Amino acid sequence: xxxxxxxxxxxxxxxxxxxxxxxxxxxxxxxxxxxxxxxxxxxxxxxxxxxxxxxxxxxxxxxxxxxxxxxxxxxxxxxxxxxxxxxxxxxxxxxxxxxxxxxxxxxxxxxxxxxxxxxxxxxxxxxxxxxxxxxxxxxxxxxxxxxxxxxxxxxxxxxxxxxxxxxxxxxxxxxxx
Ligand SMILES: O=c1ccn([C@@H]2O[C@H](COP(=O)(O)O)[C@@H](O)[C@H]2O)c(=O)[nH]1
Numbered sequence: 718x719x720x721x722x723x724x725x726x727x728x729x730x731x732x733x734x735x736x737x738x739x740x741x742x743x744x745x746x747x748x749x750x751x752x753x754x755x756x757x758x759x760x761x762x763x764x765x766x767x768x769x770x771x772x773x774x775x776x777x778x779x780x781x782x783x784x785x786x787x788x789x790x791x792x793x794x795x796x797x798x799x800x801x802x803x804x805x806x807x808x809x810x811x812x813x814x815x816x817x818x819x820x821x822x823x824x825x826x827x828x829x830x831x832x833x834x835x836x837x838x839x840x841x842x843x844x845x846x847x848x849x850x851x852x853x854x855x856x857x858x859x860x861x862x863x864x865x866x867x868x869x870x871x872x873x874x875x876x877x878x879x880x881x882x883x884x885x886x887x888x889x890x891x892x893x894x
Contacts, residue, residue, distance in 0.1 A: 725752035727840075727870070731781050733757035736767040743771035743778075753777045753840065753870070755821055758808040765815035777819065777838055780812035785823040785843030788855040801856060802826055809834060824858030824866060831867030842872035846890055849876045861893045 728751040732739045739756060746754065756768045758780030769778045782805040783792065789801050797804060805826040810833070812820045819838030822830055827841050841863040843854045851857055852875060860871050873890060880886035 726750065727753045729755050729872075731755050731757055732768065733760050734764070736764045739764050740767040740771035743768050747773050751776050753779060753838075755779055755781050755840070756817075757781050758812045758817075758820065762811055762815045765812060765817055769816045769818075778817050779819045779821055779838060779840055780808060780815075780817050781821040782808040782812070782826075783822070785856045786853050791855070802829065805830065806833070809837075813837065819869065823856035824863035824868065825856045827863055827868050828866035838869045839867060840870045840872060841868040842874070844871055844873050844876070846876055846893065859893070860890055864894055 726749055728746060728749065730742070732742055733756070739760065743754065750773060752775070754772065754776055756765060756778060758765065765780055772778050783801055787801065792801055792804055805822050806829060809820050809822070809830050813834055819840065820830065821840040821842065823843045824841050827839050830837065830839055843857045844860045844863055845851055845854065845857045847859055860873060863871055876890065877883050877886045
């Protein structure tokens with residue numbers, strides 16, 4: 718339906734599997750002609766290389782670095798030492814080396830990511846307009862902050878979908894940009 722409306726399709730599949738399986742999934746979605754597909758950067762370089770190779774020519778493949786619902790402490794609990802910032806930078810570099818088009822990161826890192834990858838495509842979720850409920854997100858910034866810091870695409874879910882008047886909420890956010 719979205720495709721029939723002529724709107725670009727963002728498939729946030731967050732693929733995370735061995736290279737052969739991820740490549741098969743990428744081939745299976747050719748029919749949808751997605752503009753953007755996500756894979757987990759922590760799946761490794763070979764997986765990302767094969768994902769990109771199997772994607773349609775017009776599909777941007779972006780690597781999810783570290784979920785915006787996690788902070789430094791959550792990262793440590795997964796067995797990874799160091800800060801969220803450092804982890805995102807490491808996975809950004811790996812995504813770039815693998816030939817991806819860009820990454821997914823929080824608005825707290827997008828300025829640094831943009832500084833080291835000038836022509837990358839950066840998807841930023843975890844966005845909250847001032848005063849709106851944070852919910853399960855931990856690394857949040859406002860949509861305006863993310864845009865000013867170099868985000869290519871803003872992902873805004875519940876502040877719009879759970880608003881009493883979603884269309885009005887979207888307009889109010891747009892007015893801040
Ligand atoms: O690190 C990530 C990666 C993806 N998401 C996705 O973005 C939206 C955010 O929804 P909100 O309601 O605005 O929190 C959701 O679909 C997530 O799966 C993310 O939040 N963080």
